[in-house]
Amino acid sequence: MDWMQIGSAILLGAMIVFLWPRAKQMLKETRKAEAGEWQSAILPILAVMGFVALLVMMV
């Protein structure tokens, strides 16, 4: 295990520790989705994944 891996592990661990309280708060405060709302979010994200696949084929 080299210094880069140790450093990465420390950085990721710190991110998890700092993000944890904010995640708990956001999970409590976020409103529930209404019918059809997820669809309006998933479609553009799927389009992004399709675009990434296209980029992979291009390179």
Place this chain on the structure above:
Amino acid sequence: MNRLDYSVARPAATSVSINKVLKNTYILLSATLIFSALMAAASVAFQMPPMTYLLSLGAAFLLIWLVLPKTANSSSGLVVVFAITGLMGFGLGPILSMYLALSNGPQIVATAFGGTGVIFLGLSGYALTTRKDFSFMGGFLIAGMLMILVTALANIFLGIPALSLAISAVVIMLMSGFILYDTSRMIHGGETNYITMTISLYLAIYNIFISLLHILGALGGDD
């Protein structure tokens, strides 16, 4: 009469303040992206060692966690934003150097750069034109982010290349979600601080770029 005046004036004022947040965010985001790109170019030119990436990222995250919350509502927040984005840009240098050394490296970097721009503009345009409220995504996105961080931490020890690629793909999806979520927060008045919005969008763009670079570098076929 007064009630009528208020009912007319309030939405107009809200609309003006929302447009101001949007305008200021995109101006600051453009400036920080240019500054970040210049710092990345300097880092490539100086041939910085790989540890630069971790040190810069660590310093930038310390600024985000400890300094930005105290300065986000003052003009000194602007200095902090440029310090954060400058550090993160400078940290990109060793990664860019590594990809540029591949035979099709310049093409990979240019494609990742252009692809990130298209993804950001496309998603922002979608959120701005449809004006849909994506605030319901917050909990899902932050939980997904935590899961990805835990998986990435585990993969440092496991060292599975396929898992690493899967993490990059999920990061692109999550960051795309964050762009929709953040843009919608600005449109619907959920966030009025353009400094924190700039950092939030910058982090989404930065992560999409890094993940796209990783995926294109691994699957792009450098023979």
